[in-house]
Amino acid sequence: MLFLQxxxxxxxxxxxxxxxxxxxxxxxxxxMAMRSRNLNQDLSTLEEMDQAAGQQKIKAEKDAPKTVTxxxxxx
Amino acid sequence: MQDKPIxxxxxxxxxxxxxxxxxxxxxxFAPTELVMGAVQxxxxxxxxxxxxxxxxxxxxxxxxxxxxxxxxxxxxxxxxAAIEVSLVFFLITIVLGSIWARPAWNTWWTWDPRLxxxxxxxxxxxxxxxxxxxxxxxxxxxxxxAVYALVGGLSAPITFFAIRLFRTIHPVVIxxxxxxxxxxxxxxxxxxxAFFFALFTFTVIFVDLFWNRIxxxxxxxxxxxxKLKVTx
Numbered sequence: 001m002l003f004l005q006x007x008x009x010x011x012x013x014x015x016x017x018x019x020x021x022x023x024x025x026x027x028x029x030x031x032m033a034m035r036s037r038n039l040n041q042d043l044s045t046l047e048e049m050d051q052a053a054g055q056q057k058i059k060a061e062k063d064a065p066k067t068v069t070x071x072x073x074x075x
Numbered sequence: 076m077q078d079k080p081i082x083x084x085x086x087x088x089x090x091x092x093x094x095x096x097x098x099x100x101x102x103x104f105a106p107t108e109l110v111m112g113a114v115q116x117x118x119x120x121x122x123x124x125x126x127x128x129x130x131x132x133x134x135x136x137x138x139x140x141x142x143x144x145x146x147x148x149x150x151x152x153x154x155x156a157a158i159e160v161s162l163v164f165f166l167i168t169i170v171l172g173s174i175w176a177r178p179a180w181n182t183w184w185t186w187d188p189r190l191x192x193x194x195x196x197x198x199x200x201x202x203x204x205x206x207x208x209x210x211x212x213x214x215x216x217x218x219x220x221a222v223y224a225l226v227g228g229l230s231a232p233i234t235f236f237a238i239r240l241f242r243t244i245h246p247v248v249i250x251x252x253x254x255x256x257x258x259x260x261x262x263x264x265x266x267x268x269a270f271f272f273a274l275f276t277f278t279v280i281f282v283d284l285f286w287n288r289i290x291x292x293x294x295x296x297x298x299x300x301x302k303l304k305v306t307x
Binding site: 007008009011013020025032036040043046049053 | 109111112114124163171174175287295304
């Protein structure tokens with residue numbers, strides 16, 4: 001018993017360690033969720049632009065004047 | 076973006092539940108170590124995150140080799156995902172180690188071989204993302220990234236074996252003792268339960284985050300492709 005020491009109170013360090021672990025993991029998950037949301041927004045905008053560009057192209061092809069070349073057989 | 080697969084949704088929930096159980100085992104179930112007190116409990120998450128991070132870095136090196144052989148950009152995305160998740164886990168490992176060291180070694184940090192190799196590993200992979208940021212061409216970026224990750228992958232086994240090869244004060248809890256170690260302890264049965272459960276938990280969490288990160292990479296690729304199409 002003479003050499004028996006009391007267990008030190010290091011619970012503050014333990015709490016800090018676990019708190020930091022959870023905060024870091026939560027921040028990482030949040031960053032992934034945020035990046036995913038932003039990319040999804042970008043994707044829907046780009047898809048709309050792509051569709052609009054495609055429709056414009058079709059319309060332009062339809063509206064394009066038919067060119068008739070009249071030739072009289074002479075040079 | 077495609078809907079999340081049901082397996083991934085289940086894995087998300089299982090990961091959260093496992094993290095809760097693992098925290099309970101580490102904080103309540105495992106007995107308090109008599110010499111260091113409660114701070115020893117950070118050991119469970121410290122090892123759990125270190126194990127998955129080092130495994131992730133090695134996995135990234137394997138993906139690099141596959142990419143360099145196949146030239147398929149899918150493997151580049153896998154590599155980035157593995158490194159990013161491992162980087163986060165390894166940051167937790169280093170911070171927890173530092174917090175444990177304060178009462179155990181009476182210092183937050185010392186340039187011990189294990190701590191030095193761990194810090195170098197973390198810096199190597201931070202630099203990996205800086206390198207990628209600096210290259211615009213996707214093929215070139217992937218090729219440079221693969222070579223870098225392959226060489227960087229060497230730092231994982233070096234960090235792991237640092238406490239077994241060099242004279243260090245870092246304890247070797249698993250697989251042998253170290254005469255110079257300060258803060259070493261022997262695990263009791265309940266401690267082993269908490270320890271192995273933490274290893275399992277962080278492996279599952281790693282797989283879950285890795286899968287989610289791959290999906291994010293796929294989405295990023297899709298957006299970049301569409302941007303090119305719209306621009307042209």
